Amino acid sequence: MTTCDFTLIMAPLQGFTDVTFRNVYAGHFSGVDEALAPFIPTMGQRRIKPSRLMDVTSQHNQAIPVTPRFWETRQMTSSSWPGNWRTWDTPWLTGIWDAPIPKLPKKAGSGLLMFPELVDALLEKMIPRIPVPLSVKIRLGRKNKEEIHDLIRVLNRHPLDHVILHPRTGIQMYRGDADLDAFEAAMTACVHPFVYNGDITETAFFSRVRRRFPEIRKFMIGRGLLTNPFLAEEIKGISSDPARRLIRLQHFHDDLMAAYSARFSGPGHLIGRMKGFWHYLGPSFKDHHKPVKKSSDLLLLRPIPTMCPISLTRARSFSPDPAKITSCSHQVLC
Numbered sequence: 036m037t038t039c040d041f042t043l044i045m046a047p048l049q050g051f052t053d054v055t056f057r058n059v060y061a062g063h064f065s066g067v068d069e070a071l072a073p074f075i076p077t078m079g080q081r082r083i084k085p086s087r088l089m090d091v092t093s094q095h096n097q098a099i100p101v102t103p104r105f106w107e108t109r110q111m112t113s114s115s116w117p118g119n120w121r122t123w124d125t126p127w128l129t130g131i132w133d134a135p136i137p138k139l140p141k142k143a144g145s146g147l148l149m150f151p152e153l154v155d156a157l158l159e160k161m162i163p164r165i166p167v168p169l170s171v172k173i174r175l176g177r178k179n180k181e182e183i184h185d186l187i188r189v190l191n192r193h194p195l196d197h198v199i200l201h202p203r204t205g206i207q208m209y210r211g212d213a214d215l216d217a218f219e220a221a222m223t224a225c226v227h228p229f230v231y232n233g234d235i236t237e238t239a240f241f242s243r244v245r246r247r248f249p250e251i252r253k254f255m256i257g258r259g260l261l262t263n264p265f266l267a268e269e270i271k272g273i274s275s276d277p278a279r280r281l282i283r284l285q286h287f288h289d290d291l292m293a294a295y296s297a298r299f300s301g302p303g304h305l306i307g308r309m310k311g312f313w314h315y316l317g318p319s320f321k322d323h324h325k326p327v328k329k330s331s332d333l334l335l336l337r338p339i340p341t342m343c344p345i346s347l348t349r350a351r352s353f354s355p356d357p358a359k360i361t362s363c364s365h366q367v368l369c
């Protein structure tokens with residue numbers, strides 16, 4: 036087994052990396068050490084729904100330890116903090132202030148990054164009331180990357196566990212490249228440990244980031260794991276049989292589909308959820324430029340014996356490219 040001196044964290048991806056995905060993923064792939072749960076909106080709620088809690092309690096997250104996340108704004112005070120939050124049994128929480136959602140309320144998500152004084156007040160109120168370490172996940176700013184400077188000054192005043200930075204602005208959404216220079220400037224100015232997040236989709240880019248920031252011990256990967264579920268194994272140099280990649284991928288996909296079909300009430304929900312995964316997984320296959328838009332695109336073929344109505348290898352739109360899907364660099368980066 037390869038021992039690595041860095042940690043790979045599965046990023047929170049709302050609608051994707053929930054407890055079902057994380058558990059199925061961990062049954063088929065290794066290399067991911069921890070996960071951050073997709074955000075739990077707490078604004079104005081007195082109580083978090085039990086189904087939301089299931090996503091973050093350790094009881095349901097034995098395979099990959101998970102950290103709960105909440106999405107909060109300045110309104111959060113001790114009285115608005117959900118009453119049942121103490122049932123969260125994980126070591127630390129993270130606040131989300133990087134959501135790039137365009138129609139976000141002005142001072143929520145990455146919008147809050149434009150108001151460092153509000154972040155200051157929020158942390159001031161929250162930290163004494165939370166008996167576990169708190170970290171934050173941020174972007175460089177909402178409108179421009181200069182916003183990070185005032186924000187870092189504020190973060191430096193509070194005892195945070197770490198800062199996860201995705202070096203883009205909120206309005207940038209996912210366009211352009213992750214700004215490594217801006218990441219470096221923010222990290223240098225900050226007293227807290229940094230976690231790198233953004234655009235790790237292949238081992239070469241991971242190596243580049245690692246070489247540039249040797250002091251960073253934790254890296255967060257989101258979309259890259261959806262497109263290439265083998266990515267964490269590749270980064271860690273965990274050897275696997277290239278000839279079995281396609282079959283492993285198929286088993287993973289079919290188990291994922293079975294797990295969601297057991298959870299969702301109708302085929303519409305199931306197809307809706309799986310379409311998201313197909314969108315990201317598609318580039319691993321040749322002909323991926325032809326997107327799957329409707330279930331009929333998949334030419335649903337014979338149901339496999341489980342609850343799963345579609346078998347990946349039987350879906351003609353997904354014509355596997357053996358050269359691509361079986362290629363594995365086995366590059367040891369740790």
Ligand SMILES: Cc1cc2nc3c(=O)[nH]c(=O)nc-3n(C[C@H](O)[C@H](O)[C@H](O)COP(=O)(O)O)c2cc1C
Nearest residue numbers: 046047048049073074131201233234235256257258
């Ligand atoms: C579909 C989608 C859903 C996301 N949901 C969340 C979320 O719930 N909480 C959060 O903090 N970030 C969320 N993010 C941001 C990711 O966690 C991550 O910061 C971003 O995708 C950059 O990392 P990557 O380039 O490795 O994907 C989401 C991103 C995407 C694309």
